[in-house]
Amino acid sequence: MDAWYVVFVAWPCFDLEAWHTSPIHLAKQFIHTTHDNFAGNISEIRSYGYRQLHVVLQKWTADYGDVFKYFTGRVGWVVVSHPDMVQQITGREFAHFHDRGLPVISVGGGKLKEFFNKQLLFVTGKDWEILRSSLQPVFQPKVLDQHAPEITRLAQELMGKFEKISQAGVSCNVYPQLAPYTLDVIGSTAFGVNFNAMDKGESSDIVQAAKYSFLPNLGLPPIVGLLSMVFPSLSSFILRVSALIWKDRVSQVQNGFTYIWGVAAALVKNVLDDLNQSHRYASGMPGNSGYDRGVECYHDEKPTEGSAIRNLVEAKNIMTGEQFSTIDITATMYTMIAAGYETTATITSFSLYSLARYPEIQQKAYQEAKGLQNMDTMKYDELSERLPYISAVISESMRHYPPVTPIIALKREATRGAHVGNVAIPEGARVQFNVYQIHHDERWYKDPTEFVVERFLPSSPKYEDFKPKHKYAYLPFGAGGHKCIGYRIALHEAMICLSLILQKFTVSLDESMHPKGSELCCQSALTLVPDGGIWLKFEERMIQPSGTPS
Numbered sequence: 001m002d003a004w005y006v007v008f009v010a011w012p013c014f015d016l017e018a019w020h021t022s023p024i025h026l027a028k029q030f031i032h033t034t035h036d037n038f039a040g041n042i043s044e045i046r047s048y049g050y051r052q053l054h055v056v057l058q059k060w061t062a063d064y065g066d067v068f069k070y071f072t073g074r075v076g077w078v079v080v081s082h083p084d085m086v087q088q089i090t091g092r093e094f095a096h097f098h099d100r101g102l103p104v105i106s107v108g109g110g111k112l113k114e115f116f117n118k119q120l121l122f123v124t125g126k127d128w129e130i131l132r133s134s135l136q137p138v139f140q141p142k143v144l145d146q147h148a149p150e151i152t153r154l155a156q157e158l159m160g161k162f163e164k165i166s167q168a169g170v171s172c173n174v175y176p177q178l179a180p181y182t183l184d185v186i187g188s189t190a191f192g193v194n195f196n197a198m199d200k201g202e203s204s205d206i207v208q209a210a211k212y213s214f215l216p217n218l219g220l221p222p223i224v225g226l227l228s229m230v231f232p233s234l235s236s237f238i239l240r241v242s243a244l245i246w247k248d249r250v251s252q253v254q255n256g257f258t259y260i261w262g263v264a265a266a267l268v269k270n271v272l273d274d275l276n277q278s279h280r281y282a283s284g285m286p287g288n289s290g291y292d293r294g295v296e297c298y299h300d301e302k303p304t305e306g307s308a309i310r311n312l313v314e315a316k317n318i319m320t321g322e323q324f325s326t327i328d329i330t331a332t333m334y335t336m337i338a339a340g341y342e343t344t345a346t347i348t349s350f351s352l353y354s355l356a357r358y359p360e361i362q363q364k365a366y367q368e369a370k371g372l373q374n375m376d377t378m379k380y381d382e383l384s385e386r387l388p389y390i391s392a393v394i395s396e397s398m399r400h401y402p403p404v405t406p407i408i409a410l411k412r413e414a415t416r417g418a419h420v421g422n423v424a425i426p427e428g429a430r431v432q433f434n435v436y437q438i439h440h441d442e443r444w445y446k447d448p449t450e451f452v453v454e455r456f457l458p459s460s461p462k463y464e465d466f467k468p469k470h471k472y473a474y475l476p477f478g479a480g481g482h483k484c485i486g487y488r489i490a491l492h493e494a495m496i497c498l499s500l501i502l503q504k505f506t507v508s509l510d511e512s513m514h515p516k517g518s519e520l521c522c523q524s525a526l527t528l529v530p531d532g533g534i535w536l537k538f539e540e541r542m543i544q545p546s547g548t549p550s
């Protein structure tokens with residue numbers, strides 16, 4: 001009885017006391033929104049609609065300036081909206097803002113906990129430095145460039161899907177079409193096997209598992225997140241209790257995580273067998289149904305030469321000189337799906353939306369793509385040189401719709417108090433980069449609400465007027481030491497996919513879903529998500545007698 005009393009009655013009072021004395025609550029140097037003791041600013045955030053954090057942060061920047069604080073429950077955030085501050089935090093003051101400060105994931109316990117907390121996105125301190133530097137060789141341009149033939153082959157397979165949609169004369173929501181393609185690219189380049197996600201479709205284990213990697217709060221109802229924010233020091237307990245109440249949901253999501261773990265573990269074992277190093281293999285979570293299924297599906301597949309998983313098995317920890325353990329490698333493989341799957345499909349979807357919305361831009365992009373052949377033999381640098389306009393369309397789409405929100409990435413924790421600009425940020429403060437606002441700020445972009453491809457096209461006479469006016473005003477991949485490690489592969493993939501689409505089809509908006517003149521509304525999830533999807537029509541280009549599409 002006494003223990004329950006402490007948890008349910010007395011603890012919230014201790015929690016409130018801790019909150020009142022927390023550095024972020026006491027920090028008076030920030031202008032802040034009015035908040036209450038329990039929900040913080042949650043009700044105000046909700047008053048803007050479902051998942052509209054990017055809009056709320058824009059509004060608050062207009063009201064309170066480039067630095068302010070707000071609270072989700074009793075969790076405090078410092079929002080910075082000035083590129084100078086982002087530059088300082090990710091550069092000169094990096095030592096004080098070394099980590100993202102993501103909570104340690106405790107659901108699952110034991111090995112699952114270890115697996116989660118080894119992800120590059122979550123790792124902190126010296127461990128992050130070692131892991132990041134050790135991974136760098138796997139993401140070198142010359143390694144990534146080897147994947148061009150496979151990416152092109154998969155993009156061609158995707159064209160077959162769009163052909164069918166075009167012939168059926170219907171429109172389609174593009175994201176669910178593109179997501180299996182990006183997953184197949186990760187399958188082939190990182191895991192060195194064919195996931196066959198495009199073939200198997202939505203209901204396949206791999207697509208379901210990848211989807212779960214992007215579910216905020218492990219798919220638990222919003223009330224769980226709310227309670228954790230109101231009583232942050234009880235959040236681990238709240239999560240554990242909720243996991244018992246919503247056992248089925250949690251185990252479904254966990255099976256997704258562990259399925260990918262099982263796939264990676266089976267592949268690592270096969271590479272180690274090839275190298276006669278089986279002694280290095282330590283299995284992950286046998287007995288867990290997701291894990292066992294992953295192992296079963298891939299137990300006799302050998303990852304291709306040049307795949308990230310093979311390179312990781314052979315790589316060495318730069319600090320100890322030792323090879324990575326199975327759990328280190330499988331956790332990294334999982335990160336590649338979590339960080340690279342939804343994001344890449346998102347930028348390609350937004351770029352297609354922009355091409356469909358502005359036919360004159362599409363025409364210019366088509367002119368550039370139409371004669372291009374042999375993409376499968378082109379390195380990333382050569383492709384970007386050959387496709388400056390299409391690259392600029394992707395860049396401007398990412399400016400307009402920055403794909404990643406500051407919910408998991410694009411944030412840092414102050415590990416020591418530091419001065420940024422003329423603001424003292426207290427130790428323990430969690431800082432969010434307000435990238436959506438920075439990308440739409442008139443100080444850094446002329447006509448920020450306009451879609452102007454030439455902002456990213458140095459050869460254009462418009463470039464000087466429209467280009468970003470600050471080096472840190474364009475942050476789709478973040479900045480500094482934590483900048484996205486996979487951005488080249490993502491852009492390579494998007495360029496090939498868009499070029500092939502342009503060569504083969506004209507794309508237009510389905511006006512019943514996107515009425516003329518209407519703006520695309522988005523939601524802030526872990527990525528920026530188009531509300532209701534992006535619905536496009538694909539019309540095959542007429543083949544001219546010369547064999548060139550019109």
Ligand code: HEM
Nearest residue numbers: 336339340343344404409410477478479482484485486490
């Ligand atoms: C267009 C697609 C992508 C976008 C927009 C994107 C964006 C980002 C952003 C904004 C961050 C956080 C940076 C920061 O906090 O400063 C990040 C980190 C990361 N991304 Fe990406 N990403 C994409 C694709 C990929 C791909 C394909 C991979 C891997 C195959 C990947 C792997 C990672 C990893 C491992 C991190 C953590 C880096 C660290 O903390 O050291 N990303 N990404």
